[in-house]
Amino acid sequence: MLELNYNFLHWFKRHHFLYMFGFFLNFRPITPFYHEMLVTTKNITDQEYYERLYPVSTYSAVIVSFIIFICINFCLFNYLLVLGCVGGLVFSIAMWQTDTVGSLQVAEVFEGCFVATEIIYFASIYVCHDLKLSFAAKTASIRVVPVVAQLTAAILAQLLVTNGWLNLTEITFLGVPACAHSILLVYHLPSMFELQAIPENFLPKLSFFKKKLKDTFSNHHVVQYSLWIAFTMSGYAQISFTMQTLWRQSQIEDSEAPYNGAIEGICSFLSLLGILLGATLKPNFKRQNALLSVTSLLQCSLLFGFAYVSNTWERTILYIVLNLVYHFVITRITAIVAESANSKACFGTVFSFIGLIYSILNLVFACVINNNEIYLTVQQQFTVYGGYHFVAALLMAYVYVVSFWCKS
Numbered sequence: 001m002l003e004l005n006y007n008f009l010h011w012f013k014r015h016h017f018l019y020m021f022g023f024f025l026n027f028r029p030i031t032p033f034y035h036e037m038l039v040t041t042k043n044i045t046d047q048e049y050y051e052r053l054y055p056v057s058t059y060s061a062v063i064v065s066f067i068i069f070i071c072i073n074f075c076l077f078n079y080l081l082v083l084g085c086v087g088g089l090v091f092s093i094a095m096w097q098t099d100t101v102g103s104l105q106v107a108e109v110f111e112g113c114f115v116a117t118e119i120i121y122f123a124s125i126y127v128c129h130d131l132k133l134s135f136a137a138k139t140a141s142i143r144v145v146p147v148v149a150q151l152t153a154a155i156l157a158q159l160l161v162t163n164g165w166l167n168l169t170e171i172t173f174l175g176v177p178a179c180a181h182s183i184l185l186v187y188h189l190p191s192m193f194e195l196q197a198i199p200e201n202f203l204p205k206l207s208f209f210k211k212k213l214k215d216t217f218s219n220h221h222v223v224q225y226s227l228w229i230a231f232t233m234s235g236y237a238q239i240s241f242t243m244q245t246l247w248r249q250s251q252i253e254d255s256e257a258p259y260n261g262a263i264e265g266i267c268s269f270l271s272l273l274g275i276l277l278g279a280t281l282k283p284n285f286k287r288q289n290a291l292l293s294v295t296s297l298l299q300c301s302l303l304f305g306f307a308y309v310s311n312t313w314e315r316t317i318l319y320i321v322l323n324l325v326y327h328f329v330i331t332r333i334t335a336i337v338a339e340s341a342n343s344k345a346c347f348g349t350v351f352s353f354i355g356l357i358y359s360i361l362n363l364v365f366a367c368v369i370n371n372n373e374i375y376l377t378v379q380q381q382f383t384v385y386g387g388y389h390f391v392a393a394l395l396m397a398y399v400y401v402v403s404f405w406c407k408s
Helices: 007-026 033-040 046-074 076-099 101-128 136-161 169-172 175-186 202-216 222-255 262-278 285-307 312-342 347-369 378-407
Strands: none
Touching: 007 136, 007 169, 007 175, 007 312, 033 046, 033 136, 033 222, 033 262, 046 101, 046 175, 046 202, 046 347, 076 101, 076 175, 076 347, 101 136, 101 202, 101 312, 101 347, 136 169, 136 312, 169 175, 202 347, 222 262, 222 285, 222 312, 222 347, 222 378, 262 285, 262 312, 285 312, 285 378, 312 347
C-alpha cells in the first residue's frame, strides 16, 4: 500500500482530490441525450452509428486496455488517469465542433481511451486510501462520486433542454471545461502505485510479470468474481445506450418531448441507494454465488420485460429497477474482489484484467450488432441481453451448487 509522509489533515485534503477528479471526469451533460444529439445535429442514423462509429471505440478500448494490463505494474496510476482525461477531453471537443463521419470516428478512438482507463479510477481508492475503512466503504465512496456527477449532469441537461436555454451542441461543450479541470486535478493527487520492487532489465521484468499474474489469479474468488464484474459491466453498458434508442422511438411514436435527463437523474438517485445498500451488508463468500445468480435472473427478467412492453412509463420503471439492482450488486462484488486482492497487493492487475475482459465483451457485442446477416431490432437486442444475463445466472447457480455439494 502507498505510504505518504503527510500529516493527517494534509493527507485528508489530497485524498479528497480523487473524489473531485472523479466528479469532473464523469460530468458529461450530453450523455443522456447522446443518441438524440447524433441523430438531430450530426445527422447520424442508427445504422451508421453501429456500423461506422461504435466499433471504432470498442477496438480502441481493447487495444488501450491490453496496454494498461501489461503496464499497470510498472507505472503510476496517475499517468493512466491522465490518458483517460485527454481521451475524454478530445472526444468532447470533437463532438462539439465536428460533424463528418470521419472526424467522429477519430473522436471514438479517444472515447475508447476514456472507457479503457475508467476502471483504473475505481482501483485508485484501494491504492491511495490510507484511512481505516472497510473495503465495502472504500468501494461505495469511489462509486458514489461518478453517480453524483451523472445525477447533477442529467438534471442540468434536462433543465437546459426543457427550457430551451441551450441546444444539444452547446450542451456538449459543457463537458469540455469539466474534463479539462479533471486534468488539472490529477496533479494534486498523491502518486498512486503499488509498493513493490520492480526489476530494471527486460527479462527480470518479464519474470516479475509472470509471477504477478500467478500470485494474483491463484485465488479462485478473484478470477470468478472479476469475470462476473466484467460480464455485468459490459451488459449494463450495452443496455444504457440501447435505452436511448428506445426512448427516441417512444418519443416519436407518442409525440413527446425528450425526458432522457429526468429519467437518468431518477435512475442515478436510486443508484446511490443501491450503492449504499451494497456497502452496508457484510460480504459473505458462501452466499455470493447465490446472490449473483438471483440478481442475474432478476436482471434477465427485467430485460425480457423491455422486449415485450410498449408503454413508456413501464419501460422507465423497469430501467430504474435495473439500475438499482446493478449498482447494488456491483458494489458488493467489487468490494469482495478488492478484499481478496489485498493480500497480494495486486489491485492494478485485477482491475486492469476486468477492464480488458470488459472491453473484449463490448467488441463482441459490436460485432454481433453490426453483422449484416443478423439485423436486430431494439426489442430483439434486449432479448439478447436478457439471454446473456440468463446464462450468467445459470453459471453462478452451477458454481453455487457444486461448491455446496463438495462441502457437503
